[in-house]
Amino acid sequence: MKKKIFIVSFIFFILILLVFFYLLIIERNPTELPSNLLNKNVPKFEADSLIKKEKFISSEEFGNEIVLVNFFATWCRPCLEEHNYIKRFSNEEKIRIIGINYKDNKKAAINWLNKLGNPYSNIPIDKDGRVAIEWGVYGIPETFVINSNGIIKYKHIGPITEKVYKKINLLIEKIE
Amino acid sequence: MAPYLGNISLWLSLFFAISQFFVSKKNKKSKFITISVIGLLISSLISFFLLMYSHVVSDFSVLNVFQNSHTTKPLLYKVSGTWGNHEGSMLLWILVLTIFNYFIFKLYNEKNSIFISKTLETQAFITAGFILFTVLTSNPFEIISPTQADGLGFNPILQDPALAIHPPLLYIGYVGFSAAFSISIATLALENNEKIPWHSYMKPFVVAAWTFLTIGIAFGAVWAYYELGWGGWWFWDPVENASFMPWLLGTALLHSLITVEKKKSLQSWVLLLAILAFLLSVVGTFLVRSGILTSVHTFALDPSRGIYILAFTAILGGYSLILFGLKSKKYLNNSYFSFFSKEGSILINNILMVVVCSSVFLGTIYPLLVEAFTNNKISVGEPYYNTTVVPIMIPAILIMGIGPILSWGKEDKSKTFKKIFPSVLLTTIITLFIFLFYQSYSLIGVVGIVLAFWIISNNLLMIFKKNRNCSTSMIISHLGVGLLILGITGSSVWQIEKITKMQIKDQTKIEKYTIVFEKIDEIKGANYVALQGNFLVYDEEKNVITKLKPQNRFYPITNNFTTEASIHTNLLRDLYIVLGDGNLKDGWVVKFYYNPLVVWIWIGALVIFFGGIISINNNLNKLRTLT
Amino acid sequence: MITKKIFITFIFISQLLLSNSYSVEPDEILQNPKQELRARDISKNIRCMVCQNQSIDESNAPLAKDLRILIRNQIKDGKNDEEIYKFLTDRYGDFILLKPAFKLNTLALWLLPFIFVLVGIFIVFFHNKKSKKI
Numbered sequence: 001m002k003k004k005i006f007i008v009s010f011i012f013f014i015l016i017l018l019v020f021f022y023l024l025i026i027e028r029n030p031t032e033l034p035s036n037l038l039n040k041n042v043p044k045f046e047a048d049s050l051i052k053k054e055k056f057i058s059s060e061e062f063g064n065e066i067v068l069v070n071f072f073a074t075w076c077r078p079c080l081e082e083h084n085y086i087k088r089f090s091n092e093e094k095i096r097i098i099g100i101n102y103k104d105n106k107k108a109a110i111n112w113l114n115k116l117g118n119p120y121s122n123i124p125i126d127k128d129g130r131v132a133i134e135w136g137v138y139g140i141p142e143t144f145v146i147n148s149n150g151i152i153k154y155k156h157i158g159p160i161t162e163k164v165y166k167k168i169n170l171l172i173e174k175i176e
Numbered sequence: 177m178a179p180y181l182g183n184i185s186l187w188l189s190l191f192f193a194i195s196q197f198f199v200s201k202k203n204k205k206s207k208f209i210t211i212s213v214i215g216l217l218i219s220s221l222i223s224f225f226l227l228m229y230s231h232v233v234s235d236f237s238v239l240n241v242f243q244n245s246h247t248t249k250p251l252l253y254k255v256s257g258t259w260g261n262h263e264g265s266m267l268l269w270i271l272v273l274t275i276f277n278y279f280i281f282k283l284y285n286e287k288n289s290i291f292i293s294k295t296l297e298t299q300a301f302i303t304a305g306f307i308l309f310t311v312l313t314s315n316p317f318e319i320i321s322p323t324q325a326d327g328l329g330f331n332p333i334l335q336d337p338a339l340a341i342h343p344p345l346l347y348i349g350y351v352g353f354s355a356a357f358s359i360s361i362a363t364l365a366l367e368n369n370e371k372i373p374w375h376s377y378m379k380p381f382v383v384a385a386w387t388f389l390t391i392g393i394a395f396g397a398v399w400a401y402y403e404l405g406w407g408g409w410w411f412w413d414p415v416e417n418a419s420f421m422p423w424l425l426g427t428a429l430l431h432s433l434i435t436v437e438k439k440k441s442l443q444s445w446v447l448l449l450a451i452l453a454f455l456l457s458v459v460g461t462f463l464v465r466s467g468i469l470t471s472v473h474t475f476a477l478d479p480s481r482g483i484y485i486l487a488f489t490a491i492l493g494g495y496s497l498i499l500f501g502l503k504s505k506k507y508l509n510n511s512y513f514s515f516f517s518k519e520g521s522i523l524i525n526n527i528l529m530v531v532v533c534s535s536v537f538l539g540t541i542y543p544l545l546v547e548a549f550t551n552n553k554i555s556v557g558e559p560y561y562n563t564t565v566v567p568i569m570i571p572a573i574l575i576m577g578i579g580p581i582l583s584w585g586k587e588d589k590s591k592t593f594k595k596i597f598p599s600v601l602l603t604t605i606i607t608l609f610i611f612l613f614y615q616s617y618s619l620i621g622v623v624g625i626v627l628a629f630w631i632i633s634n635n636l637l638m639i640f641k642k643n644r645n646c647s648t649s650m651i652i653s654h655l656g657v658g659l660l661i662l663g664i665t666g667s668s669v670w671q672i673e674k675i676t677k678m679q680i681k682d683q684t685k686i687e688k689y690t691i692v693f694e695k696i697d698e699i700k701g702a703n704y705v706a707l708q709g710n711f712l713v714y715d716e717e718k719n720v721i722t723k724l725k726p727q728n729r730f731y732p733i734t735n736n737f738t739t740e741a742s743i744h745t746n747l748l749r750d751l752y753i754v755l756g757d758g759n760l761k762d763g764w765v766v767k768f769y770y771n772p773l774v775v776w777i778w779i780g781a782l783v784i785f786f787g788g789i790i791s792i793n794n795n796l797n798k799l800r801t802l803t
Numbered sequence: 804m805i806t807k808k809i810f811i812t813f814i815f816i817s818q819l820l821l822s823n824s825y826s827v828e829p830d831e832i833l834q835n836p837k838q839e840l841r842a843r844d845i846s847k848n849i850r851c852m853v854c855q856n857q858s859i860d861e862s863n864a865p866l867a868k869d870l871r872i873l874i875r876n877q878i879k880d881g882k883n884d885e886e887i888y889k890f891l892t893d894r895y896g897d898f899i900l901l902k903p904a905f906k907l908n909t910l911a912l913w914l915l916p917f918i919f920v921l922v923g924i925f926i927v928f929f930h931n932k933k934s935k936k937i
């Protein structure tokens with residue numbers, strides 16, 4: 001009886017070690033959370049646009065083609081670092097990108113984009129952060145890939161790096 | 177020069193550890209083993225102090241110093257910065273390992289050379305394992321080139337005296353359990369050791385480890401309380417749990433060793449506990465340093481470190497548990513004892529400690545299990561532990577009151593009532609008095625106060641008893657636990673919080689105090705600038721009790737903002753103020769806490785520590801009479 | 804390489820802590836004390852995603868403040884606790900709950916401690932019975 005208990009507990013011990021080993025060798029970021037919105041519809045929202053007179057209405061902007069959504073702000077340093085990649089998505093890959101301007105100052109945002117280049121086809125303003133909450137965003141920058149049916153297929157937290165840039169391009173090719 | 181010598185010394189210590197492993201197989205106290213033990217100790221001391229020297233002189237050619245230090249850091253924190261990072265803290269681990277290794281070596285006498293040699297062999301394996309880990313994945317003496325002019329600084333909230341001493345105390349705890357582990361392995365692995373008093377060798381190490389782990393955890397908690405600014409001191413953070421689990425098993429081990437000593441029962445259980453306590457320390461090391469989860473405490477992420485420690489855990493755990501499975505039979509002792517006896521209460525204590533430890537372990541690793549199997553992330557926070565751990569502690573504490581006064585064999589139930597009646601009466605009177613006076617009722621509050629005074633009265637009465645069958649150190653430590661429970665209950669149940677916006681010259685009331693916002697100052701510190709609020713606290717008679725000065729600091733080197741709470745403490749309560757956001761025009765957000773009885777948490781921990789020190793002393797004396 | 808990753812992560816996170824707000828602020832507090840108590844209780848169970856081990860009730864982070872205000876607005880709109888929790892977990896996942904939900908994947912988590920206690924009691928009686936025989 002005692003021997004059985006002992007063998008079972010020992011097996012548990014080995015199993016737990018194996019789980020830890022597995023978690024260590026796969027590529028994971030312990031601070032990152034999988035998006036709960038994956039494979040769900042884009043959240044419905046309306047907002048003022050930074051660059052257009054008409055309001056930004058989500059039902060009009062999604063569901064037609066593949067779109068990237070990028071949450072950004074002028075006060076966010078990593079956003080500055082990844083801006084070139086966002087521009088490359090727009091210029092080289094010809095993907096439509098929507099930039100959601102998070103808790104920012106209108107004038108500063110316009111100046112920022114004028115200086116660095118504007119890769120966004122439209123820019124809804126998220127003044128109080130409510131839109132970000134709808135998207136399950138908890139820090140910026142965050143970038144989402146939306147397919148032509150308006151379904152969220154991928155989310156990246158943090159600035160786009162070379163690796164992530166390639167990954168997203170591959171993903172977009174796959175979805176098409 | 178220093179880092180090169182330090183590195184050489186570190187490799188030298190690895191050499192000595194490996195040589196100790198092989199030489200100890202000769203089973204006698206030879207010259208070679210003496211050289212290995214002393215060489216190990218000295219080389220590890222040298223490498224530790226050379227790293228400290230590099231920090232103190234701000235030698236930024238050393239990567240470790242560059243990453244964690246800055247010329248403007250005060251001297252005390254340059255010193256403690258030596259172990260305030262992953263690589264440096266490994267040197268501290270190793271140093272404490274070599275010191276305990278030396279203490280094991282000192283146990284040699286004519287009769288036990290085979291036993292002590294086996295113990296030293298195991299200890300050498302553990303030490304070599306940690307040194308190898310350090311030189312392969314975490315060498316603090318790595319050089320960077322070109323040398324930078326200044327360092328990356330240090331996290332300002334870690335620049336604190338309590339936090340400076342927290343790691344050394346904790347490591348004495350973790351490492352002390354390694355000695356108990358090695359003794360357990362030697363006991364199991366060797367035949368013909370009926371005459372070896374292995375439990376007498378184990379006890380001083382266990383008491384020392386447990387005592388320092390207790391005070392180490394307490395310093396961490398007291399730092400969290402006054403530094404982090406929300407009046408809390410324990411968050412069930414995975415790394416905190418990693419220190420709590422060995423503490424729980426250590427408590428169990430401490431008590432069951434007494435049973436082994438007096439009654440020769442529970443021997444195989446004690447041997448297993450000694451193995452598990454240290455294994456949990458190593459698993460704790462794994463959780464903190466592997467990057468498998470994040471917490472305020474974890475060091476930088478590096479999977480290769482994790483894989484090494486995991487492999488090391490597997491080897492240590494696999495070997496020790498299989499050895500236990502095969503060899504523990506001969507220590508099984510099926511003597512009967514009633515549960516209504518001292519042994520019985522110790523066994524119940526042990527079971528409860530293991531149940532709590534299992535629940536804490538489950539809560540800590542469960543998110544990892546869910547992630548591995550479902551690719552989903554969940555979190556297990558304070559509410560879980562409050563639901564599962566706290567209720568189990570209640571019977572444990574009740575038994576703690578009554579256990580010491582029971583006799584060793586079967587307790588005569590007719591006499592028990594007479595024995596506990598005074599403390600039951602005292603507890604009831606004090607509890608009623610408190611609730612009539614304060615007129616605040618809450619179930620958990622009542623339970624907490626009853627438990628606290630149950631322990632306090634039992635132990636106070638025992639001090640005055642003439643012939644007691646328990647030690648002074650036990651009475652003191654148990655008394656400390658009672659005070660600790662008092663503090664925990666008061667500060668959790670009856671905490672009052674007030675958040676309000678104040679302009680200069682405004683006043684507010686909390687409990688019976690009136691607090692006036694006098695002015696805002698700009699303060700310049702050694703490596704920070706701060707905005708300081710000045711608050712005058714008046715009591716009911718309009719006398720000034722104190723001036724509280726909370727600060728909001730900015731450290732330009734690391735670009736950190738911190739808040740420094742201002743606290744006024746007395747035996748009955750803490751008055752705690754945090755300054756929030758604001759400006760001269762709109763006023764400031766100010767947060768007030770009235771924390772009853774908080775100071776008793778720290779006093780209780782100190783009293784427990786004091787009792788532990790007396791016990792270490794007693795156990796060492798007992799050991800001397802043996803050898 | 805790894806240091807760069809850590810550096811970027813640090814900057815990323817520190818952006819969020821840039822604006823200083825100090826947990827529940829006076830202007831957030833609801834007029835109705837019962838509603839305010841509900842808001843505090845719910846907030847204490849919601850993890851601050853950008854902090855280490857804090858609830859949004861305690862945290863200084865701007866996101867925590869946004870969520871506190873959102874919860875209070877939903878309470879004022881008449882939503883009950885389940886609806887508010889569902890709103891948050893729909894967007895942030897179960898991770899945002901400090902008290903793990905009682906679901907299929909947390910069954911073991913909630914039941915095992917209870918089973919541990921039962922096993923403990925069982926061992927106690929089993930040992931007693933066995934050694935009484937001897």
